[in-house]
Amino acid sequence: MTSLPRPASSAILQRDGRFLLVLRRNPPSADMYAFPGGRAEEGEMPDETALREFAEETGIMARNPRLFRTYDLLTRAEDGTVSSHFFLSVFLVDADEDQVAVAADDAADIGWFTLEEIRRLPVPPSVLECAELIISS
Template identity: 60%
Template sequence: MKPAMPEAASSAILIRDGKILLIRRRNSPSFDMFAFPGGRAEPGETPAGTAIREFEEETGIRAHSPREFAFYDLQSENPGRHFHLTVFIVEADPSEIAEARDDAADAGWYTPAEIRLLNTPASVLDCVERLEREITFS
């Protein structure tokens, strides 16, 4: 089997009151796992544009000011799938409420300690550990 060409994907991290917004994925890849809102790029879309669009589609929150935070070369659990994932930190109006939409089964706010107890992709745990080194959580 010929290796799959990498597909571009992006996700976004929003931190509010010392907690990080995660969604529980309704579809593959990472079905039923907790992850940052995100997904595959559409044709011609920039990584930052993908992150902002997917974030709103999955949470209902209009994020802005994306800052690139991490990049992962991921081989999916699906045979023949390969993703280049760019992770951004975003900002949003604190009055906006997260709702699970589109590919998200649930949406919730979690502390780094709580995230370690959830079923998450390795990239999420890696980002959380890095965030803890770089940001003070209250």
């Protein structure tokens, strides 16, 4: 039996060739750096989820969400059972330059990273793919 994926969204903020990433405290990407984001709340549209989660995890009020990529993220336990299944909508967002990012909610740490730095960090494959697509465009 397959389960329907749970909706989730993340947001990409880029400044001067650097991407804002948070160090995840909780599964499914615990101890990995990722774009700020999380699970949708009941009745929430994907772009609303992206903006809410971004604010909760970074303290920055982002705006102008533009859908960039989507991912069907299926994680299996060692015995083959599904441990998590998310449909992730990834948005590009804007924010005022004077807003300072602060790790909050389930973010253990936060930072601005270049693509080269991201390649050396523990990140989900979708994060590296998005960063590479943005830099190469």
